[in-house]
Amino acid sequence: xxxxxxxxxxxPTGGGSxxxxxxxxxxxxxxxxLNKHDSRVLDPDTAVRFPxxxxxxxIYVAAQLLVRYGIFEAVREDLDKAxxxxxxxxxxxxxxxxxxxxxxxxxxELAGNVLRVRVRLVPVAKGPSVPADAWTVLQxxxxxxxxxxxxxxxxxxxxxxxxSAEIDGSPKxxxxxxxGAPKxxxxxVTPSDEYAVIGYGGRQPVNWIGPKPARHxxxxxxxxxxxxxxxxxxxTGVGEHDWLTDDVVDREPKAGIHRIxxxxxxxxxxxxxxLSDPLEGTLDSDAGHGTFIAGLIRQKCPxxxxxxxxxxxxxxxxxxxxxxxxxxxxxxxxxxxxRSGDTTQLIDVISLSFGYYHEEPADFAFDxxxxxxxxxxxxxxxxxxAAAGNDATARHMYPAGFAPHAxxxxxxxxxxxxxxxxxxxxxxxxxxxLFSNDGSWVxxxxxxxxxxxxxxxxFNASQQSGVRLKIKGVVRATIDPDDFRGGFAxxxxxxxxxxxxxxxxxxxxxxIGSLNQTDTVSAVNRGWEAVTAVAKLVRP
Numbered sequence: 001x002x003x004x005x006x007x008x009x010x011x012p013t014g015g016g017s018x019x020x021x022x023x024x025x026x027x028x029x030x031x032x033x034l035n036k037h038d039s040r041v042l043d044p045d046t047a048v049r050f051p052x053x054x055x056x057x058x059i060y061v062a063a064q065l066l067v068r069y070g071i072f073e074a075v076r077e078d079l080d081k082a083x084x085x086x087x088x089x090x091x092x093x094x095x096x097x098x099x100x101x102x103x104x105x106x107x108x109e110l111a112g113n114v115l116r117v118r119v120r121l122v123p124v125a126k127g128p129s130v131p132a133d134a135w136t137v138l139q140x141x142x143x144x145x146x147x148x149x150x151x152x153x154x155x156x157x158x159x160x161x162x163x164s165a166e167i168d169g170s171p172k173x174x175x176x177x178x179x180g181a182p183k184x185x186x187x188x189v190t191p192s193d194e195y196a197v198i199g200y201g202g203r204q205p206v207n208w209i210g211p212k213p214a215r216h217x218x219x220x221x222x223x224x225x226x227x228x229x230x231x232x233x234x235x236t237g238v239g240e241h242d243w244l245t246d247d248v249v250d251r252e253p254k255a256g257i258h259r260i261x262x263x264x265x266x267x268x269x270x271x272x273x274x275l276s277d278p279l280e281g282t283l284d285s286d287a288g289h290g291t292f293i294a295g296l297i298r299q300k301c302p303x304x305x306x307x308x309x310x311x312x313x314x315x316x317x318x319x320x321x322x323x324x325x326x327x328x329x330x331x332x333x334x335x336x337x338x339r340s341g342d343t344t345q346l347i348d349v350i351s352l353s354f355g356y357y358h359e360e361p362a363d364f365a366f367d368x369x370x371x372x373x374x375x376x377x378x379x380x381x382x383x384x385x386a387a388a389g390n391d392a393t394a395r396h397m398y399p400a401g402f403a404p405h406a407x408x409x410x411x412x413x414x415x416x417x418x419x420x421x422x423x424x425x426x427x428x429x430x431x432x433x434l435f436s437n438d439g440s441w442v443x444x445x446x447x448x449x450x451x452x453x454x455x456x457x458x459f460n461a462s463q464q465s466g467v468r469l470k471i472k473g474v475v476r477a478t479i480d481p482d483d484f485r486g487g488f489a490x491x492x493x494x495x496x497x498x499x500x501x502x503x504x505x506x507x508x509x510x511x512i513g514s515l516n517q518t519d520t521v522s523a524v525n526r527g528w529e530a531v532t533a534v535a536k537l538v539r540p
Contacts, residue, residue, distance in 0.1 A: 025357060025391035027057045029162075032276070033315050038062055039160045040133075042359050048139050050147060056395070058359040060157040061319050063122075063132035066369050068154040069094055069115040075141075075151050082141035083121055087132055092118040097258055098328065104256075105336035114328050114373045118158065118321045134158070135359075156369050161323060163235070163286055163316035163354040163495060192392050192435035201450040201492035203288070204481060208452065208488040212243060213302035221303050226516030228305040229506040231297050231349045233499070234261070234326055235290035237310035239270030239456025241487055243298050244291065244306075253307040255333035255345075261309040261326045269314030273459045273482075276314050281462030283482050284314025288455040292491055293353060293499040295454030300503025303510055307347065318354065320370060327373045338380060338523075343516050348509050348527075350377060351502035352386040353495035355397040371402050371410070378416040381523025383531060385502040387494040388423040389437035396441055405441045414540045417527035424448020424497040436494055444535050446504075448497035450490050459484035504534045 027041050034040060040062045044055040067075060072091065079089045094115040102111040121132035134157055145151040195201040221228050238249050253260050262268075269275055273287030294306050311326050312318045330347060337345035358367060374384050389397035396408075400421035404412035412418050423445040424433040432438060433449040461482040468477035508530040509515065514522065528539045 025057070025393055025395065027059055027357070029059065033317060034059075036313075036315065037160055037317055037319060038064075039319075042135055048136055050139070050143075054361055056357060056359050056361070058157070058357050059160040059162070060134060060359075061160065063120060063134060064158040064319075064321070065119040065121075065134050065138060066156050066158050066321055066324075067091075067117045067119055068368070069117055070112045071151065071154045072117040072119075075145065075155060078144045078151070079119060079137075079141055079155070082137045082144060084137075084140070086124055086129060087121045087137070088124055090120045090122050092120065095325065098325075098332065101256055101258065101332055101336070105332070105339060107332055107335055107339075110331070110335055110376065111328075114324075114331065114376060116321060116324055116369055119155075153368065156367060157320075157359065159320045159356040159358075159367075161318050161320060161354045161356045163289060163312060163318075190392075192390070195433065195435055195449055195492040198481060201490065203283075203489055203491045205455075205479060205484050205486055206452055206488050206490050207486060213298050215248070215302045221510070225510045225513045227343050227346075228303055229301060229348045229510045229515060230305045230307060230346060231301070231351060231499075231502055231506050232307040232309060232330055232347050233290060233293055233297070233351050234309045234311045234323065234330075235293055235353060236286055236288075236312045236314065236316070237262075237268050237270045237290045238294045238306070238308040239268075239288065239291045240458050241291060241295065241454045241456060243454050243487075244294050248298065248304075249294060249306045249308050251308050253309055253330075253333075255329045255336070258329065260329040260333070261311050262313075263310075267313060268310065269312075270456050271458055272461075273314070273456065274461050283459065283461045284316075286312065286316030287314050288459060288484070288489065289316065289353070289495065291456050292453045292489065292496065293351065296451070296496060296499045297351070297503040297506070299453065300500055301506040301510065304503065304506045312354070316354070320356070324369065324373065331373050331376055334377070334380060334382065338518050338520065341518050343518060346515075346518065347377075347382050348515070349502045349506050350382060350384045351499045352384065352399060353493075353498050355387065355389060355400055357395055357397055358401075367398060370399055374399055374402060374419055375416070378419060379524070380520050381417055381525075381527040383417050383502075383505050383527050384419045385498050385505070386419060386421055387498040388421050388442045390424075390435045390493050391437055392435055393437055394439040395437070396439070397437055400437075401441050403441055403443050405443065408441055412537075412540050415524060417524060417531055418443075418537060420444055420501065420531065420535055420537070422446055422448075422494060422498040422501050424492075424494045426450075433492070433494075435492075436497075443537065444501055446497040446500040448494050448500075449492045451492065451496045451500075452488060452490055453496070454487055455484040455489040457485050457487045501535065505530050508534050 123129040142152040198204045269287045386400035403421035423436040423442045463482040465477035
């Protein structure tokens with residue numbers, strides 16, 4: 001391994017329909033984000049690598065690795081060797097409650113395929129020591145077992161997935177940032193940054209003057225479709241809103257008796273929206289993100305039941321293992337329901353509005369840690385929809401990059417529904433939003449610029465109207481830019497294109513009907529029927 005400088009890019013150099021961006025997405029998050037998540041940025045200029053190995057920037061948890069559950073004991077000794085004399089390996093085995101649920105529901109084979117062990121690198125010395133670097137240990141491990149061996153591919157970084165892009169730089173632009181996946185922090189202003197400015201697509205209050213999306217009674221939906229279509233959102237949670245009452249949104253989804261996702265109400269960014277910066281009282285960068293997404297699904301499929309699984313905080317970040325825990329709980333819940341015929345626990349569509357850039361080229365970035373549970377949903381007929389990202393780049397962002405496409409590592413299949421990647425269009429419906437990632441791996445596009453949806457009615461942060469006065473008891477003022485007590489906002493990002501497609505798919509599934517048929521063949525068939533009708537993809 002060496003530390004010499006790699007090539008500037010490893011994207012295809014020509015012949016594609018989408019021009020390549022001249023620079024990498026600038027992955028340089030604020031220190032408070034890295035510190036909170038114990039993460040660091042992989043720098044290709046300084047990272048150790050094998051001769052000829054191409055490395056790309058990514059964000060990862062500094063002192064953790066992920067290992068496939070079934071292979072952990074076989075590689076533990078080699079991991080200890082790779083960690084060197086300064087660190088020892090400690091393992092966080094899968095949640096025993098999850099294993100017990102799998103045993104009770106005859107899902108142990110599935111558990112062996114998707115569960116992961118979180119490996120922590122712990123200093124041996126009791127006093128001061130240098131920080132651990134999971135990348136260096138991973139490279140050492142692959143040197144021991146073989147870089148391209150099954151064991152070498154069974155151990156990976158614990159990536160940090162992010163859900164928005166803050167807009168900063170010189171000059172500073174006002175607004176709350178594009179929302180999509182993954183988060184990038186630039187050192188200057190690009191043309192795409194215009195979308196983050198209030199008035200051009202940045203998060204701002206607006207009036208909704210239309211009616212509430214009409215929702216039919218349970219009896220009518222059951223007569224038509226067998227049950228309500230179910231859309232799961234893994235995001236920041238869902239706050240208080242008239243559209244998103246408890247009969248519409250399950251804010252505490254469970255697998256059996258076990259809550260899924262983050263559960264501490266004090267860490268929810270959907271209550272006040274002010275957690276990251278309480279002394280200044282400004283809204284978190286991703287406060288309201290999940291509520292906005294839920295509102296879009298309500299608009300596109302008013303009869304849907306929404307499962308809100310909170311996996312992110314107000315900074316819009318989640319590490320890969322925490323995401324996997326939530327995904328696997330949902331997977332076990334769905335698989336158990338299929339086995340038992342319990343239609344109340346089924347899932348039809350999953351909407352994901354976050355992601356990460358892999359450290360290796362697309363043809364090598366076959367990251368099974370995240371891909372495995374998503375594929376298990378696909379073979380069971382659950383349609384997964386993922387945002388493509390906001391960096392105006394052709395570089396694959398995952399999980400959207402797992403969508404089947406020409407030249408990619410993932411191919412489609414007749415007996416599983418595809419994961420669908422979604423880019424963003426402008427309000428004219430004719431042009432792709434300038435910020436949207438693009439390429440052959442982006443299968444669909446939906447509105448994602450200056451979209452209107454719901455925000456928690458409890459949001460009223462520290463910014464004030466530019467002018468405010470009272471005349472004869474009547475308040476007159478300009479718009480307060482972070483007072484969302486009216487319940488609606490404009491926002492932009494591929495994060496919002498994805499749930500629009502998810503809602504459309506759910507509505508089509510409802511019209512197809514037979515949602516009370518729990519067998520996998522029926523689920524895959526109706527999933528493909530919806531995907532073909534809505535996303536215009538052809539079943540192999």
